[in-house]
Amino acid sequence: MNKSLICPRFEKAMSIISQRWTGLVIYQLLHGPQRFSTIEAAIGISGRVLSERLKDLEQEGIVKREVFPETPVRIEYSLTDKGLSLKPLMKDIEKWSQTWLDPVDAGSDK
Amino acid sequence: MNKSLICPRFEKAMSIISQRWTGLVIYQLLHGPQRFSTIEAAIGISGRVLSERLKDLEQEGIVKREVFPETPVRIEYSLTDKGLSLKPLMKDIEKWSQTWLDPVDAGSDK
DNA sequence: TAAGTTAGTTACTTATTGTAAGTAATTATA
């Protein structure tokens, strides 16, 4: 079971992109380096999960974490080259959504 | 809480694409119309969830379900125009994975 | 000393998935 016939690299890419919230986190970071609380507020993710996702994305080499020892401490998250390379993809999704999703529908909660 | 500042249409698109398995189901259907059990085997999804996803995707107008009253009954799932319009996106993901993911790494179960 | 920052973490609840067995409709086989 669970032995798929699909290219493992594609599958891996999908597993990154299709993990809940990762897409939005990356999209948000396209606006530039940001701190934890900014991302949290911008996309409406819970701190618990954001913390988890940022760690995963750092592991994948998609996100970079930088500490600025100011007061209070400032920690900035930004995209690496690998992360930035996802920009065209994000733009495609944006374009698709504008072409194929009805504005009214899109806003309604489930 | 949970009031994001991101464009609702983009968010909706993301919520479709980033739902577990939907990407792989769509990708698989790019190969042409297929029956339930074929998709199931191809991507390694459980029947329970596949059934759920296909219903969702049909709702979204991305997938079409057709019944052929043969024996045993044949039911084919295929992409609608809206579904097919996701093809360039899928190809981009494929390309990205080939450029940025290490083949060894990608295969390892985490 | 108390209260305010930011960036998390922890404990606990709720939601989503996975697993495996079961069902319905029909035909083939012993």
Added chain:
DNA sequence: TATAATTACTTACAATAAGTAACTAACTTA
């Protein structure tokens, strides 16, 4: 005729992931 097979699901239950809210650490300011 009873049993088995096939496909496309559904159901019940266990396991994993996400949401919520309170809490911590390491400062600084009032």
